[in-house]
Amino acid sequence: MANLKTAEKKTKAQSMGMHTETLTGKTQQKFFNPDEAENFFYWGTYDVDFNKRTDLDVKDLDCKQANGKIDELMSQGYGTIVIKNPQGKHSLGVGILNKLNLIFEGSLGYFGVGSIDGPIVRVNGRVGWSCAENMMAGKVVIEKNAGSCFGAAIRGGDLICKGSVGARTGIDQKGGTIIIGGDAGAFTGFMMQRGRIVILGDVGINLGDSMYDGTIYVGGKIGSFGSDAVESPMTKDDIDWLKRKLKVAEIGENFDVSKMTKVVAGKKLWNYDALEPTEKKGAI
Amino acid sequence: MCGIAGLIHRGKSSNVGEELQHMLQALKHRGPDSTGYALYADNDGQNFILRFKVGENVGEGSTSVNEDESVYNERKKAVDKKLSELGALVVKEEKLTPYSYRYEIKFDKDLMEFSKSIESIQSVEILSIGKSLELIKDLGDATVVSERYGLNKVQGTHGIGHARMATESGVDIKSAHPFWGYPFADVSVVHNGQLTNYWNNRRVLENKGMRFMSECDSELIAVFLAERMRNGATLEEGMKESLTGLDGVFTYFVATKDSLGMAKDTMAAKPLVLYESDDLVAMGSEEIAIRSILPQEIDTYDPFDGEVKVWQT
Numbered sequence: 001m002a003n004l005k006t007a008e009k010k011t012k013a014q015s016m017g018m019h020t021e022t023l024t025g026k027t028q029q030k031f032f033n034p035d036e037a038e039n040f041f042y043w044g045t046y047d048v049d050f051n052k053r054t055d056l057d058v059k060d061l062d063c064k065q066a067n068g069k070i071d072e073l074m075s076q077g078y079g080t081i082v083i084k085n086p087q088g089k090h091s092l093g094v095g096i097l098n099k100l101n102l103i104f105e106g107s108l109g110y111f112g113v114g115s116i117d118g119p120i121v122r123v124n125g126r127v128g129w130s131c132a133e134n135m136m137a138g139k140v141v142i143e144k145n146a147g148s149c150f151g152a153a154i155r156g157g158d159l160i161c162k163g164s165v166g167a168r169t170g171i172d173q174k175g176g177t178i179i180i181g182g183d184a185g186a187f188t189g190f191m192m193q194r195g196r197i198v199i200l201g202d203v204g205i206n207l208g209d210s211m212y213d214g215t216i217y218v219g220g221k222i223g224s225f226g227s228d229a230v231e232s233p234m235t236k237d238d239i240d241w242l243k244r245k246l247k248v249a250e251i252g253e254n255f256d257v258s259k260m261t262k263v264v265a266g267k268k269l270w271n272y273d274a275l276e277p278t279e280k281k282g283a284i
Numbered sequence: 285m286c287g288i289a290g291l292i293h294r295g296k297s298s299n300v301g302e303e304l305q306h307m308l309q310a311l312k313h314r315g316p317d318s319t320g321y322a323l324y325a326d327n328d329g330q331n332f333i334l335r336f337k338v339g340e341n342v343g344e345g346s347t348s349v350n351e352d353e354s355v356y357n358e359r360k361k362a363v364d365k366k367l368s369e370l371g372a373l374v375v376k377e378e379k380l381t382p383y384s385y386r387y388e389i390k391f392d393k394d395l396m397e398f399s400k401s402i403e404s405i406q407s408v409e410i411l412s413i414g415k416s417l418e419l420i421k422d423l424g425d426a427t428v429v430s431e432r433y434g435l436n437k438v439q440g441t442h443g444i445g446h447a448r449m450a451t452e453s454g455v456d457i458k459s460a461h462p463f464w465g466y467p468f469a470d471v472s473v474v475h476n477g478q479l480t481n482y483w484n485n486r487r488v489l490e491n492k493g494m495r496f497m498s499e500c501d502s503e504l505i506a507v508f509l510a511e512r513m514r515n516g517a518t519l520e521e522g523m524k525e526s527l528t529g530l531d532g533v534f535t536y537f538v539a540t541k542d543s544l545g546m547a548k549d550t551m552a553a554k555p556l557v558l559y560e561s562d563d564l565v566a567m568g569s570e571e572i573a574i575r576s577i578l579p580q581e582i583d584t585y586d587p588f589d590g591e592v593k594v595w596q597t
Contacts, residue, residue, distance in 0.1 A: 087572070087575045087579060088572045088575040089572065090570075090572075107575075107581070107584070109570060109571050109572055110570065126571070126583070126584055128555075128571050144583060144584075145583075145584070145586065147555065147557065148552060148555065148586060164585065166552060166586035167551070167552035167588070167589055183588075185552055185588045185589055186550070186551065186552050186588070186589040186590075187552075204589055
């Protein structure tokens with residue numbers, strides 16, 4: 001096995017001072033080379049123009065056809081796509097890995113906009129279970145309510161629901177921010193690992209059950225704390241961050257964030273802080 | 285997995301048979317084995333509607349034993365004899381399939397003794413008794429069952445239905461939903477989930493004189509509620525007790541002559557989407573069930589954990 005710790009040749013990124021940490025242990029890392037433009041794009045992604053806009057009516061399409069059509073439009077450079085008549089269909093808008101302005105005029109079913117990395121999504125209706133599951137980056141705004149497992153296992157980005165959400169919101173969350181304008185159900189933040197959840201309304205039982213990192217802010221009543229979740233004092237940094245984040249999210253105007261309850265993990269997993277530097281970069 | 289759907293029109297009747305057919309067909313991917321309907325029809329309310337089966341559908345995928353149709357006919361004759369002995373007057377009879385019948389009967393005595401007597405005949409099961417309840421269940425998807433029994437013309441106020449994926453018991457009619465709330469007229473239940481204290485509860489309830497016809501865990505909900513109601517609890521009280529009395533994960537609907545209710549377990553592990561307006565409540569395991577009858581943009585939501593709701597017609 002190559003000994004990365006003693007790797008002699010510096011990459012161009014390191015020469016430019018973009019990466020300074022010394023790699024240890026099992027970490028392997030491949031830096032992007034600015035001279036190789038193709039390395040800046042995922043396979044299957046497109047360079048789109050936000051000003052190039054089109055509508056797509058999916059009333060008579062199944063989810064595979066609709067997603068294929070979105071992909072085709074992106075390949076033609078459309079950067080703003082308005083989806084008409086989603087009518088609660090499942091798995092719409094999944095797997096989009098490039099910048100895109102995606103607007104749904106209606107409601108989505110299960111697994112809407114899952115596994116995305118970069119797009120800005122607005123849903124002018126509600127979403128079913130597991131919206132934005134595994135999201136890596138981008139911004140998703142839901143105008144109405146959302147089902148259970150909202151933002152399950154997200155790693156980054158901002159996920160905003162202006163209404164109320166079901167149970168297990170942010171289950172297995174690994175990064176990013178989830179903001180709820182209304183109430184949230186039971187087991188919110190279940191097995192949460194990193195990231196932040198902000199709930200302006202009430203939250204159900206077992207909040208933060210089995211969480212081992214991350215932070216949850218609650219504006220209303222808490223049904224009960226789950227195992228390992230404890231209350232922590234609000235700091236000035238918390239308040240500043242909340243104000244800034246809610247403003248960017250266009251939600252909770254005039255909401256007094258200083259009165260929110262801050263919930264964090266009360267226990268530390270064994271050897272949890274012995275993370276590789278590159279893994280730490282994944283945390284907010 | 286299974287899919288459930290229900291709707292109630294408040295203050296008016298509608299074509300609930302067709303509406304529920306669309307809702308359940310939209311949920312076919314959640315349960316292709318069998319489909320069941322409990323429709324609350326605009327009957328005159330004078331006579332009891334008795335729906336019963338004398339055998340099983342041995343269609344594709346069925347786990348039932350094939351029997352000769354002559355056996356079914358003998359059982360039907362035995363039912364007629366019992367009805368006569370019990371003092372029930374058959375006003376109208378319809379043979380719907382070789383194994384299922386719909387009777388209109390005049391009867392004014394104890395329904396529990398009546399049911400016990402009819403079901404003492406081998407392989408005969410009462411699917412439902414009620415003055416407005418029409419409970420139909422069979423193998424196949426929602427459209428197949430609806431066409432087989434002519435359900436898309438049924439006018440009524442409300443109904444619940446179930447698309448079943450068999451996991452805990454066989455692919456047969458007796459394990460299909462809805463379950464009648466024996467011995468109460470016009471009570472039916474559909475369920476999505478798994479109950480983990482089925483046998484403990486069943487043993488207790490059987491000792492109290494309640495009857496189970498299948499080994500499907502979902503039947504426990506109907507029997508559990510019926511037992512509570514027999515002891516004086518209201519439907520809503522019984523449903524609230526079920527949140528702690530039943531263990532496992534569940535979302536279920538229960539319907540009576542003039543009401544429709546839903547309950548969700550305290551872990552909220554099973555899905556439910558709900559639409560509520562002044563004149564209609566529609567709910568289903570997935571949004572697409574509601575969209576199948578309300579394609580326009582509407583506001584829906586997920587009920588929270590441990591929530592019980594009941595609506596009146």
